Amino acid sequence: MKKIAVQISPEAKTAYFANYIDVAQQELIQVCGDIPFSYFKIGALEFFELASTDVNLEQLLKLSFTQGLYAIEGELLRPLDLSADFNLHEDFVFGSKFKGKTNERLTQMLINVGLSAINETTGKGLKLLDPMCGRATTLLWAIRYGFAARGIEQDPKAIEDIHRNLKKWTKLHRQKHKLSEGFIGESRKKKLGDFLDFSAADTAMRVVSGDARNTEQIFKKEKFDLIVSDLPYGVQHFTTEKTRNPLTVIDECISGWKNCLKKRGAVVLAFNNYNPKRKALIEVFEKSGFEALSFSAKHRMSESIVRDVVIFKLSE
Ligand SMILES: C[S@@+](CC[C@H](N)C(=O)[O-])C[C@H]1O[C@@H](n2cnc3c(N)ncnc32)[C@H](O)[C@@H]1O
Known part of the structure; x- marks a missing residue:
């Protein structure tokens, strides 16, 4: 095999809209480094051709836009009989639809x-933390990737919904698991929040109903490799203060997130670039000793949302 083609899934369009090729390119560059590649089309099918086979095929299979891989043999594309090695059935991530769900491919x-x-x-x-986890799309993906996953969500109804969905998918797919609920804090009166624990496939997640500004108290002594979240867009999702701009709350979260992040860890945030602007978001993180990587994945979702992604690491 001399060259590989990656077929771009039509699902990329539902995730990244008109900007799907740009976003897919950005993801490919970020994940696969400086391997040269080019875009080509056969009829309605779209591909990236990689100039080298010196690449981790499992990583290619897991790219959010990948439909399949092919060996390029002269004029022909030979499909490679490979699929990504994930835990759990895909229904755990894709099966449940609810208002405000973060697109699964973006996650x-x-x-x-x-x-x-x-x-x-x-x-x-x-270990991965989503401090504004909604109904756990990121956390369930994280379990599929093998992470231990933790989440915080301000909406107390979220835990019930997550519980119901987990029961449904574990039953349907006969998935061995453990589910339990409780509260954290000294006593019920002084509790920091209720939790739901789920373990399956050699890994586990905990979702706590609480405020992301209390991350450090909620996940005492836990250190995370990644903090990943789709921030409230100020359209459907508001923050605790019911403000349209999540920046004030984010600013108040950062020191707790920093203390829970491993030194070599990273924070990955999706946000509506209208609110806050990328520059403003970067400024509040820089104030706390983070630096932003150059990665960006801007795509227009609607009149009022242009979503982007930023990655922060602690400055050396
Ligand atoms: C864009 S949604 C995330 C959706 C989630 N990824 C999913 O697919 O279910 C942002 C979430 O942040 C939550 N949120 C906003 N402010 C918060 C805070 N201070 N603490 C915890 N959660 C918060 C909102 O309730 C909302 O569920």
């Missing part, structure tokens, strides 16, 4: 670029 991309920022290729043995 996958956040994990991929996060892993590349810390020079890792799998979540096995690593």
Whole structure:
């Protein structure tokens, strides 16, 4: 095999809209480094051709836009009989639809670029936190990648919904698992929040109903390799203060997130570039000793949302 073609899934269009090729290119560059590649089309099918086979095929299969891989043999493309090695059934991530769900492909991309920022290729043995986790799309992806996953969500109804969905998918797919609930804090009266624990496939997640500004108190002594979140867009999702601009709350979260992040760790955030602007978001992180990588994945979702992604690492 001399060259590989990566077929671009039509799902990339639902995730990244008209900008799907640009975003896919950015993800490919971030994850695969400086391997030269070019875009080509056969009829309605779209591909990237990689100029080298010196690449981790498992990473290629896990890219958020990959539909399949091919060996390029002269004029012909030979499909490679390979699929990504994930835990759990895909229904755990894709099966449930709910208002405000973060697109599953975008969420996958956040994990991929996060892993590349810390020079890792799998979540096995690593810990991921989504401090504004909604109904756990990122956390369930994280489990599929092998991470131990933790989440915080301000909406107390979220835990019930996550619980219901987990029961449904574990039953349907006969997935061996453990589910339990409780509270954290000294006593019920002084509790910091309720939690839901789920373990399956040699890994586990905990979702706490609480405020991301209390991350350090909620996950005492835990250190994370990645903090990954799709921030409230100020359109459907507001923050605790019911403000349209999540920046004030983010500013108040950063020191707690920093104290829970491993030194070599990374923070990956998706946000509506109208609110806050990328520059303003970077400024509040820089104030706390972070630096932003050059990675960006800007795509227009609607009149009022242009989503982007930023990766932060602690400054040396
Ligand atoms: C864009 S949504 C995330 C959706 C999630 N990724 C999913 O697919 O379910 C942002 C979430 O942040 C939550 N949120 C906003 N401010 C928060 C805070 N201070 N602490 C915890 N959660 C917060 C919102 O309730 C909302 O569920």
